[in-house]
Amino acid sequence: MTKPKGSTPKALRTREAIEIAARELFAINGFDRTTVRDIGARAGIDPSMIIRYFGSKDALFAQIAAPDLHLPDLSATDxxxxxxxxxxxxxxxxxxxxxxxxxxxxxxxxxxxxxxxxxxxxxxxxxxxxxxxxxxxxxxxxxxxxxxxxxxxxxxxxxxxxxxxxxxxxxxxxxxxxxxxxxxxxxxxxxxxxxxx
Amino acid sequence: MTKPKGSTPKALRTREAIEIAARELFAINGFDRTTVRDIGARAGIDPSMIIRYFGSKDALFAQIAAPDLHLPDLSATDxxxxxxxxxxxxxxxxxxxxxxxxxxxxxxxxxxxxxxxxxxxxxxxxxxxxxxxxxxxxxxxxxxxxxxxxxxxxxxxxxxxxxxxxxxxxxxxxxxxxxxxxxxxxxxxxxxxxxxx
DNA sequence: TATTTTAGTCAACAGTTGTTGGCAAATTAA
DNA sequence: TTAATTTGCCAACAACTGTTGACTAAAATA
Structure with missing residues (x-):
């Protein structure tokens, strides 16, 4: 065992770097105008890593764009x-x-x-x-x-x-x-x- | 004179066909996801005509996306x-x-x-x-x-x-x-x- | 009708896109 | 330290993008 493919500390750090860069660029330019090369450049890694980590650009987007609104329970408020x-x-x-x-x-x-x-x-x-x-x-x-x-x-x-x-x-x-x-x-x-x- | 480049009846018809097709596709898919090839196919003409008639895809969009709201004069209404x-x-x-x-x-x-x-x-x-x-x-x-x-x-x-x-x-x-x-x-x-x- | 002008097609260009395989370097585990 | 994995980069691919020029067919003008 002990073969965690993608869970070593270094991997987690770049994985998070990709997510952050993607979130920023998607927010600024939208999905279509954001390229994997742009994301890679902003995250400081090669564009190909994005595919290896998330499978595809669409899969990355799906993981980014799932915000939790944390809406308060309005039944409790006045x-x-x-x-x-x-x-x-x-x-x-x-x-x-x-x-x-x-x-x-x-x-x-x-x-x-x-x-x-x-x-x-x-x-x-x-x-x-x-x-x-x-x-x-x-x-x-x-x-x-x-x-x-x-x-x-x-x-x-x-x-x-x-x-x-x-x-x-x-x-x-x-x-x-x-x-x-x-x-x-x-x-x-x-x-x-x-x-x- | 008498050299109206683009004002012959046939030209006006295809020009309008392009505008209609572009309007529909832009409305459905947005600017980025609409290609000049799609517009050409829908209008029944070669994609290159779009460039020759409107100069560029951006110019075509600029002409399409200029709606007149015809807002009523609210100062006159109750x-x-x-x-x-x-x-x-x-x-x-x-x-x-x-x-x-x-x-x-x-x-x-x-x-x-x-x-x-x-x-x-x-x-x-x-x-x-x-x-x-x-x-x-x-x-x-x-x-x-x-x-x-x-x-x-x-x-x-x-x-x-x-x-x-x-x-x-x-x-x-x-x-x-x-x-x-x-x-x-x-x-x-x-x-x-x-x-x- | 003859001639000039225009409408339209075809093929191709240069650039960008997402994605993939191979190989060097670094990190991890023993 | 040594061996095993995995991270990361490089180059390249195939597909698609807007755009252009050359060439043919049609139409308008004379």
Whole structure:
């Protein structure tokens, strides 16, 4: 035994270097415009290593672009501040360099990469949907979650990808208050007629 | 004289065929994943014609992706239905196959194409901004327009590009009412403190 | 009709892409 | 230290990219 192919300390270090470089480049340029040669150059290793470590460029992307949103349990928070809580959480996630940085990666790539789009729908389904669902009547849960997603992703798109000037300049507290109020209305369902599923 | 290089009826027909094919493919696959060979095949002509007619792939894209939103003059409409009017207008534009179809094209491509992103910012600046500006106090105009853009583009993103199921299923009247209310709040500035520019 | 101009095709170019096999160097295990 | 693996680099591949020039067929002009 004792033949760990790819788990020696040196291997783990370069493996992580590749992941970091890939995450940065995918976030900046998207999937298509990021080449394995670019990633290799940034990680300081030969491009061929990327294939040997991850099998293919697509496989590498799949491993990079799986962010955990760590959404808070909204059923526990005061129902009056659900919107603010959600927006604050997302801004903290996106503004920092944490693992949630996988979100801009997906947003940049989802436009032309069906796999990335599927990944984003999955995140929406498994993380945003349950969190929003508990904040209102179950019948209207899909629509409430859909509206929340449209505003939240629109914010991320205009602020981090398209970089529309006034949206970029807005201080976090301002966004939390204004957009938070919208999310609040969507999530609670106060904007829906009682008879529409 | 009488040497119109590219204005003979036959030339105009194939030129239009190229534009149509390009518009469709750009909208479906985005800029990067659309090749001149694909466009040529769909238009039924040799790929080299595309270069001879438009100069380059980028030039073709620039001509395709310049949609005119034809936004209504909101200063003339009742200030109470500004939101609904705007959302209804965008849905009509996007839902149909008209010239406004250039919007999904841009949205798909803007993620990885800086030129497309710039184009989208330009459209925002020259069309959405003025329309929204007249609906409230001038000092808050940039922020109001920014918020409007974030919700409007988020709607287009989730409904036409990412195709988040519940957002796709929403009937237009539902969107006009719910999202329209949000746009109304953003555009009028009723969600802003009076002292924040 | 004769002639000039244009539309269109073909083949090929130079560059870039993801990916692979062979070989030297370094690290690990004994 | 010596032997066994594995990390890493190099060169090259096949496929695909946008783009170009030469040549043929068609159309417009006279």
């Amino acid at each position: 129902s009056g501040v659900i919107g603010e809580t959600l927006v604050r959480h997302f801004l903290d996630l996106w503004e920092g360099d944490g693992v949630g940085g996988g979100m801009p990666v997906l947003l940049r790539s989802a436009a032309s990469n069906e796999e990335a789009a599927e990944q984003l729908r999955k995140i929406f389904l498994t993380q945003v949907f349950p969190a929003v669902a508990r904040a209102g009547p179950p019948e209207t849960a899909p629509r409430r979650a859909g509206l929340v997603a449209s505003q939240l992703l629109g914010l991320a798109l205009t602020r981090y990808v398209l970089m529309v000037p006034p949206v970029v300049m807005m201080p976090p507290e301002f966004i939390i208050r204004t957009v938070g109020a919208t999310i609040q209305r969507y999530a609670s369902g106060e904007c829906l007629s009682p008879d529409e599923a | 200030s109470g239905v500004i939101g609904e009017t705007l959302v209804r207008h965008f849905l009509d534009l996007w839902e149909g196959d008209g010239v406004g179809g250039g919007m999904p094209v841009l949205l798909r491509s803007a993620a990885s194409n800086e030129e497309a992103a710039e184009q989208l910012r330009k459209i925002f600046l020259t069309q959405v901004f003025p329309a929204v500006a007249r609906a409230g106090p001038p000092e808050t105009a940039p922020r109001r327009a920014g918020l409007v853009a974030s919700q409007l583009l988020g709607l287009a993103l989730t409904r036409y590009v990412l195709m988040v199921p519940p957002v796709v299923m929403m009937p237009p009247e539902f969107i006009i009412r719910t999202v329209g209310a949000t746009i109304q709040r953003y555009a009028s500035g009723e969600c802003l403190s009076p002292d924040e520019a």
